[in-house]
Amino acid sequence: MSYFDAASAAPLHPVARQALAASLDEGWADPARLYREGRKARMLLDAARETAADLVGCRPDELVFTSSGTRAVHTGVAGALAGRRRVGRHLIVSAVEHSSVLHAAEVHEADGGSVTQVAVDRTGAVPAGAYGAALRPDTALACLQSANHEVGTVQPVAEAAEACRAAGVPLLVDAAQSLGWGPVEGGWSLLAASAHKWGGPPGVGLLAVRKGVRFAAPGPADEREAGRAPGFENIPAIVAAVASLRAVRAEADAEAARLRELTELIRARVPHLVPDVEVVGDPVRRLPGIVTFSCLYVDGEALLHELDRAGFSVSSGSSCTSSTLTPSHVLKAMGVLSEGNVRVSLPPGTAARDVERFLEVLPEAVAAVRAKLGAPAPAAGAAVGGPALVVDALGRRCPIPVIELAKAIGDVPVGGTVRVLADDEAARLDIPAWCEMRGQKYVGEEPADRGAAYVVRRTS
Amino acid sequence: MSYFDAASAAPLHPVARQALAASLDEGWADPARLYREGRKARMLLDAARETAADLVGCRPDELVFTSSGTRAVHTGVAGALAGRRRVGRHLIVSAVEHSSVLHAAEVHEADGGSVTQVAVDRTGAVPAGAYGAALRPDTALACLQSANHEVGTVQPVAEAAEACRAAGVPLLVDAAQSLGWGPVEGGWSLLAASAHKWGGPPGVGLLAVRKGVRFAAPGPADEREAGRAPGFENIPAIVAAVASLRAVRAEADAEAARLRELTELIRARVPHLVPDVEVVGDPVRRLPGIVTFSCLYVDGEALLHELDRAGFSVSSGSSCTSSTLTPSHVLKAMGVLSEGNVRVSLPPGTAARDVERFLEVLPEAVAAVRAKLGAPAPAAGAAVGGPALVVDALGRRCPIPVIELAKAIGDVPVGGTVRVLADDEAARLDIPAWCEMRGQKYVGEEPADRGAAYVVRRTS
The missing domain is CATH 3.40.640.10 (Type I PLP-dependent aspartate aminotransferase-like (Major domain))
Known part of the structure; x- marks a missing residue:
């Protein structure tokens, strides 16, 4: 463990x-x-x-x-x-x-x-x-x-x-x-x-x-x-x-340098190992042992369970893992993706081989959660045609609204819009964050009978 | 220890x-x-x-x-x-x-x-x-x-x-x-x-x-x-x-019975071993391990030091031992003597021989403190004659005002009064308590330029 x-x-x-x-x-x-x-x-x-x-x-x-x-x-x-x-x-x-x-x-x-x-x-x-x-x-x-x-x-x-x-x-x-x-x-x-x-x-x-x-x-x-x-x-x-x-304190300088290398490794490798990931936090002015990233189309709690089964104890600022069902106030204030969030914070003495093993099991763990949730394939091609679309994700919890949006975007013509109806609080943070990650245009939020309608324009 | x-x-x-x-x-x-x-x-x-x-x-x-x-x-x-x-x-x-x-x-x-x-x-x-x-x-x-x-x-x-x-x-x-x-x-x-x-x-x-x-x-x-x-x-x-x-809890009943015997021994023996002592607290409805007594003409802190030197760690509710210089609010509320106060609270497992040794060293420890303070002999005889007396104990700390009163009472004719001038807060508690212990009449407190005048009538 x-x-x-x-x-x-x-x-x-x-x-x-x-x-x-x-x-x-x-x-x-x-x-x-x-x-x-x-x-x-x-x-x-x-x-x-x-x-x-x-x-x-x-x-x-x-x-x-x-x-x-x-x-x-x-x-x-x-x-x-x-x-x-x-x-x-x-x-x-x-x-x-x-x-x-x-x-x-x-x-x-x-x-x-x-x-x-x-x-x-x-x-x-x-x-x-x-x-x-x-x-x-x-x-x-x-x-x-x-x-x-x-x-x-x-x-x-x-x-x-x-x-x-x-x-x-x-x-x-x-x-x-x-x-x-x-x-x-x-x-x-x-x-x-x-x-x-x-x-x-x-x-x-x-x-x-x-x-x-x-x-x-x-x-x-x-x-x-x-x-x-x-x-x-x-x-x-x-x-x-x-x-x-x-x-x-006596060990701090040497240990900080060592842990900084290990977290740098995670920062650098995770975006290559896992599709649709955002590594958050300052890449330079940061604590030696902490690295945090968020995975699109992933339920944070489910990912924590997968990683726990694989022998890794990490935490998450995702809405999906906390008892309060609101996303971490930190990720919200930063305006970054909150879904599928993982915080890795290494204790002094962490062995390099444990970090390497973590990088080995992470892609499978993320893929397993995505598969269960029916997430879209990472490199979804751009389809053409079809009318303005509505995705009804009312009553669905994070990360389902974003998954449904990602599935639907291929059916939207470039320049066309899709409206995502959602009443989960995390959608307000995660849909704009998804747009930024995917290069789509987040148009804004409109009132709706239940929850809100999040409007996205396909730009590519 | x-x-x-x-x-x-x-x-x-x-x-x-x-x-x-x-x-x-x-x-x-x-x-x-x-x-x-x-x-x-x-x-x-x-x-x-x-x-x-x-x-x-x-x-x-x-x-x-x-x-x-x-x-x-x-x-x-x-x-x-x-x-x-x-x-x-x-x-x-x-x-x-x-x-x-x-x-x-x-x-x-x-x-x-x-x-x-x-x-x-x-x-x-x-x-x-x-x-x-x-x-x-x-x-x-x-x-x-x-x-x-x-x-x-x-x-x-x-x-x-x-x-x-x-x-x-x-x-x-x-x-x-x-x-x-x-x-x-x-x-x-x-x-x-x-x-x-x-x-x-x-x-x-x-x-x-x-x-x-x-x-x-x-x-x-x-x-x-x-x-x-x-x-x-x-x-x-x-x-x-x-x-x-x-x-x-598993040991409580047996240990309570044992400690109760030890504290009962202290309650019973201390008044015989040490002159001018008041054992306080309910003799029956009480915790098994606690016994508290106060010694006239004794500075509580000095007594704690004597007992510490003799190998016993106890505490005191005397004014003289605390940093605040006011007597214990508990003793005050009970209206009992606060000077020379000692609380013995035995931890479970206390050996009977340690309690016996405590009873051996206590009389000497009290006598040593009294000797340093120039306390009166315990059985001071009643002298006759002399005018109404004033004892000036202004600026003197507990237990000096009571010691001076005890020294002076012998010079007061039966039926006559003595006025003790004192500005130490403990005197307000200890002079009436001394009167009760010695069978003298506490008349009351009168205002004075500094502190107060405590009036005592000699009745025997």
Whole structure:
């Protein structure tokens, strides 16, 4: 079994396992107590905080340990907004932030605050100058991820931080995907991260808040972790998290170069091995271990099952695989194809032969799913003649509407149009994306009794 | 070293350690994922939830795992209050709840809600009928601990639950101190607990919310744990927590009987071994492993240090030991002496010889602290004559004001009074408590330029 979903959760690093076992003996007591066991626990916690601060690039008294990266984000966003409430209630986020940031923004909006979502380009990157342009006199906080969790695109954090600093606005960086690779550059004000993303145990997040940032922790008072992370400290897990961060950092440069070659191989080979594929995300400014692509005429969940049977664990941002039945907000914001989406995220130590084997089984897996769905042959020739066409895909789930469109396009004369009736939310994203991939003209969307009618003109 | 502070944190149970090691291999992946590693993680989580629900006495879909007992309390209180906001904003708590409950109540009050603190008797117990009497038409929630964390007194939860049920008000039970000993009796609506109190690892709390209880989880949305505990699930720790709960429950009856004998020994012997001691808490309706006493003329922190040097780790609710310099709210609410307070909480497995050794070293430790502070001899005779006396203890910390009072009382004629000037907050509690212990008459408190004047009449 090859586990290629490190961006969800990395397997426990051996150093984390050793540190956890050792500190279960020394770090279980209450570090606030004055007796021997308490003093030992306090020493472990203090030492972990110093090391973590050094690796993050902040002072030890600026860093607290939370119970998860999600908690670090929730507390960071709420605390910074509350601390700057007198300045205003405007929050800036990118459209491709992790759901923990977007959910925190929703709560702020429901509570009467205002939120600007900064759009991204087709690679998933925030364009230069976009954060500077979004700043307002009443902006209390801006949030930007260091790198995207679904497509791996690295964001211009240093540039955004500079624009924010010039305006006196703190920038919170969600560094969950990148902290294992290195510290976040630039003048950020708050930083959140999650240990299980770099091979630490679950149950540990980091929240750094630079001195001078106004901050009012949300929720009931608690004396632990500077009042920013209520509840008994999980010292064994904290020690393991920090030990593994130090270990992965020591290996980071060499491992990044190696994984970058492997993901480059996937980026380069997949479009040749699988017809009708779009590789998404920035080809250069990206995390070493993540590569994401989408396959036309494929149900993402079915493809995940095929790959699982072939021994590969990957994830998908397709509508078809999630419980919510809406496509990934990241792929949507990028305007790229969401159907048949696969994210490969390689954990450190991934063997080259496993990647090669993945490239061997992928074409068959995709073909098997397409065959079951009755997808069109990849090189469908252009037929001539026939009247304006309507494809009725109402009640059909992704990727069926696109499959039916692809089947029908051959019957449309060049210059003629086809109307696809569909009520699956993913069609709104995937039909324009299909047009772009196939060189056809997406005319637009028209209202319909049920769902919508998507109009496509055949151009070739 | 004998660790007698299980009520703060219990050492890790061997079963927890084994379960943690095993589930680190199987339970690190994201349980929401469909591939093999995710399915394994999901199975472990589901099995842990079923076992935990069985041990708590609820349905699996009523129980979520939080990152700590504190989080379980915070979420439970906020969620129940929000869910019943239309009914009203009145919250009932006992005066001796854990700080996590009282801090949650403070937030509610700061947000415009109202809070009734139900007083306790001198044993720390909520009197019969007190919760019923506190209920109002606008009561949204009542909270009552199953047993007190500082003095071990068991609360009348079933009776309070019945009163609440009759009024249609949910009762939240903080079962942190008792869940390892058995399920909470009676018709509670919500229940919170913390794994590290029963020998599970840190980082795991439980929150049960019975079906039918209106509940609106606070904070940003999150799809994990029924939306009640955001962040990646800490499955290895959850599995270890549940495995150890099952293990301690299997041993609970026998171990409770054994520990009860040991704490009974301490309760009975300490007043004979140490002069001027008050053993507090209910002598019968109490947890098996906790016994608490206070020593006149003793600085709690100094006593903890003496005991630590002698090889015993205990805690104290004395003003003198905490960073806040106010006496324990529990001892204050009980109206008992807070100075020189010691809580002994025995972990399961405590050897009888360790308790005997504790009883050997305790008298010397107390005597050493008293000698350093210049405390009066225990059997100070009653002198006769002399004018009305003023003891100036301004600027002196607990236990000095009481020590000075005790020294001066011998110079007061029977029927005469002494005024103690003091500005340490603990004096307000400890001077009346001293009077009760010594059979003297506490007349009352008078305003003074600095601090207050506490007036005591010598009666014998």
